[in-house]
Amino acid sequence: MPLTQEEIKELTRKAWDIRKAIVDITYTCGGSHIGGSLSETDVLVALYYKYLNIDPARPDWEDRDRFILSKGHGGIGWAAVLGDKGYFDKALLKNFNKTGSPFGMHLDSLKVKGCDASTGSLGHGLAIATGLAMGARLRKKDYRTYCMMGDGELCEGTVWEAAILASHHKLDNLTAFVDRNGLMIDGMTEVITTLEPLPDKFKAFGWEILVVDGHDFAAIGGAIEKAWAIKGRPTVIICNTVKGRCVDLMENQAQWHYGGLNSDLRDQALACIDTHYKGILG
Numbered sequence: 197m198p199l200t201q202e203e204i205k206e207l208t209r210k211a212w213d214i215r216k217a218i219v220d221i222t223y224t225c226g227g228s229h230i231g232g233s234l235s236e237t238d239v240l241v242a243l244y245y246k247y248l249n250i251d252p253a254r255p256d257w258e259d260r261d262r263f264i265l266s267k268g269h270g271g272i273g274w275a276a277v278l279g280d281k282g283y284f285d286k287a288l289l290k291n292f293n294k295t296g297s298p299f300g301m302h303l304d305s306l307k308v309k310g311c312d313a314s315t316g317s318l319g320h321g322l323a324i325a326t327g328l329a330m331g332a333r334l335r336k337k338d339y340r341t342y343c344m345m346g347d348g349e350l351c352e353g354t355v356w357e358a359a360i361l362a363s364h365h366k367l368d369n370l371t372a373f374v375d376r377n378g379l380m381i382d383g384m385t386e387v388i389t390t391l392e393p394l395p396d397k398f399k400a401f402g403w404e405i406l407v408v409d410g411h412d413f414a415a416i417g418g419a420i421e422k423a424w425a426i427k428g429r430p431t432v433i434i435c436n437t438v439k440g441r442c443v444d445l446m447e448n449q450a451q452w453h454y455g456g457l458n459s460d461l462r463d464q465a466l467a468c469i470d471t472h473y474k475g476i477l478g
């Protein structure tokens with residue numbers, strides 16, 4: 197069922213909070229992969245606050261949906277969501293990436309509740325997700341598996357090995373997202389290693405392809421529900437996004453792949469985010 201206007205507003209409010217949390221945590225921890233964390237936010241918010249069948253009080257519940265953040269460097273955004281969902285006390289994020297904290301820059305499934313797989317070395321999340329989706333089928337479980345990859349990450353050959361396997365096994369319980377912000381660590385994907393025509397590449401591997409605006413909750417939700425209905429093959433939702441989304445000085449800037457914030461920059465970033473959302477929500 198399409199999202200209602202009220203649900204879209206709720207998700208928008210949540211994305212506002214999460215983006216501000218990403219900026220705050222980046223300030224306190226000294227630096228993060230902030231650009232790609234701001235681009236992935238809306239898909240994470242749609243999943244965690246609407247679509248995933250999860251119970252933060254039971255992180256190991258066998259029938260929960262699985263989510264793998266294959267672009268593990270976006271862990272700061274994922275941690276902000278998991279903390280807000282109640283997997284752990286979000287006050288712990290004040291020590292994010294500091295010595296003794298359970299949170300490294302890339303989340304560790306042995307230390308962080310709600311994190312189903314440790315990632316960070318790019319190119320492995322889709323293979324893990326493929327295994328989880330196969331496991332659901334073998335054990336006759338109804339849970340779905342979701343995996344988010346970066347577009348730069350698609351340069352890893354292991355992504356395509358997993359894509360072949362998932363398609364061979366007709367894993368229609370698997371949905372992948374590509375955070376298609378057009379930038380990788382050091383510049384534009386199309387300058388460094390051409391990915392387009394990306395939909396055709398996944399199509400050739402036997403996947404169903406949906407392309408959406410990755411900052412539009414109605415579009416993200418519509419695609420997730422479409423993927424549920426597709427039988428006999430996995431689906432990839434290519435989400436067109438903006439790296440650094442909502443912070444003017446960071447938007448589409450490769451140098452904000454990773455960065456730290458002093459108090460002036462933090463205040464500037466928070467003000468940008470507030471202006472963006474006040475413009476939408478009033």
Ligand SMILES: Cc1ncc(C[n+]2csc(CCOP(=O)(O)OP(=O)(O)O)c2C)c(N)n1
Pocket residue numbers: 229231232233235267269316317318319345346347348349350375377379380381439453
């Ligand atoms: C195997 C591996 N090689 C290199 C890196 C270093 N690295 C971290 S992020 C990144 C760029 C990834 O680009 P993209 O997937 O587009 O991420 P996003 O723009 O969404 O942040 C690289 C090369 C890594 N984490 N793992």
